[in-house]
Amino acid sequence: MGGMNDLLLPLAVLFTGIAAVAAIAAALRAGRPTPPDQSTAMQAAQLAAMVQGLVEQSNRDRESVQQALAAGAKGTTEQLQQVGERLGIIDRAQQQIEELKGQVVDLVGILGSNQARGAFGEVRLEQIVEDVLPAELYEFQATLSNRARVDCLIRFSERGGDLAVDSKFPLESYRSMLAAGDDATRIVAERQFKVDVKKHIDDISSKYLIKGETRDLALMFIPAESIYSELLQHFSDLVEYSSKKRVYLTSPNTIHGWLTNLRSVYIDTKIAAQASLIQREVRLILDDVGRLGERVESLEGHFGQASKDIEQIKTSAKKVLDRGEKIERVELTAGDEAAAPALQD
The missing domain is CATH 1.10.287 (Helix Hairpins)
Structure with a gap:
């Protein structure tokens, strides 16, 4: 310009x-x-x-x-500054996404082998049990009398036996069902999924239901809610089969309800035991109080007799004193009469 x-x-x-x-x-x-x-x-x-x-x-x-x-x-x-800030936020979000992708890849790698999946299910089960139950009520990797080792054994002091909880993770066949591209492939995958789940149920029923040692039911813990939901919605025959085998299916959410009820039973049992102890102690205290009352009555009788004896002693002493005074007066009179002639001499 x-x-x-x-x-x-x-x-x-x-x-x-x-x-x-x-x-x-x-x-x-x-x-x-x-x-x-x-x-x-x-x-x-x-x-x-x-x-x-x-x-x-x-x-x-x-x-x-x-x-x-x-x-x-x-x-x-100002707009450029805002754009820069937003780009920084986007960059941080991308870094977090990359980290999460790495974690997902690690998780996929972990769940790739049967042994790793088993360890994952055991760790998940242990975390839930430790969050809900007191330490004296459970034992991990407990060995039963038949040498079978169960992931978690919930112990009860009363008769009825301990409760076995075992983790099972049929992930491969479940993934095959999800990845099926046609009906024929899905039918084959569903058949294999049923075989895997049924085998897990049979293993738990045969290994962990021991008469006189464990309860007549056991829990099968499935660490994935999606697999548990799939069983309930589309495989009701497997759910019925597990009930007949006295093996009840649980997931991370539903096992909380089981464990919470068990904790309530445990607390009620402890309260009942303490109440019985308190009642027994109260009975003993009442017995002691009764004996104390008898002893007080006996002591009261002794005190009454002693008081009566004291009164009698006091009466006797008074009589002795009275007689002594009379005797003294009598002796003094006799002495005066004897001394008169002597004076006359």
Whole structure:
């Protein structure tokens, strides 16, 4: 805009000069060597004023443009800062996503082998049991009398035996069902899934239901809610089969209910035992109080007899004192009578 102003000022001077030259040329052509008339000078002045107005308007426009550019630059800077902050947030989110992807890959690798899946289920079961039950109520990797080792054995002091809980994770056949691209493949995968789950049920029923040692039911812990839900919704025959085998299916959510009820039973048993102990102690205290009452009555009798004896002793002493005084008076009289003749001698 400064260059435009520099250009407009010479243009104004140039137009004024042109107007003056034009006026002189017109006078010469008319044969009048006189200076330009007043109207021509006025036109030149008007032209100069117009050019000056253009220059001033240009200055005002330049200031407005500069202000607009400054405001736009400030807004652009703020927007760029916001964009930078958002890009930073996106970058951090991408890093977290990469970390989660790595964790998912690790988890997929862990669940890839049967042994690793078994360890995962055992650890998940142990975490839940430790959160709900007191330490004296359970034992992990307990060995039974038939040398079978169960993932968790919940112990009960009363008759009825301990409760066996074992973790099973039929993941491969379940994945095959989900990955089936057609009905035929899915039917084959479902058949294999049933075989795997049924085998787990049979293993638990045959190993962990021992008469006189464990309860007549056991829990099969499935560490994946999706597999447990699939069994309930689409494999009701397996659920019925497990009930007949006295093996009840549980998941991370449902086993909380089982364990909470067991803890309530355990607490009620402890309370009942303490109540019995308190009742027994109260009975003993009542017996002691009864004996104490008898002894107080006996002691009261002794005190009564002693008080009676004391009264009798006091009565006897009083009589002795009275008789002593009488004797003393009698002896004094006799002495006086004996001394009289002696005085007469």
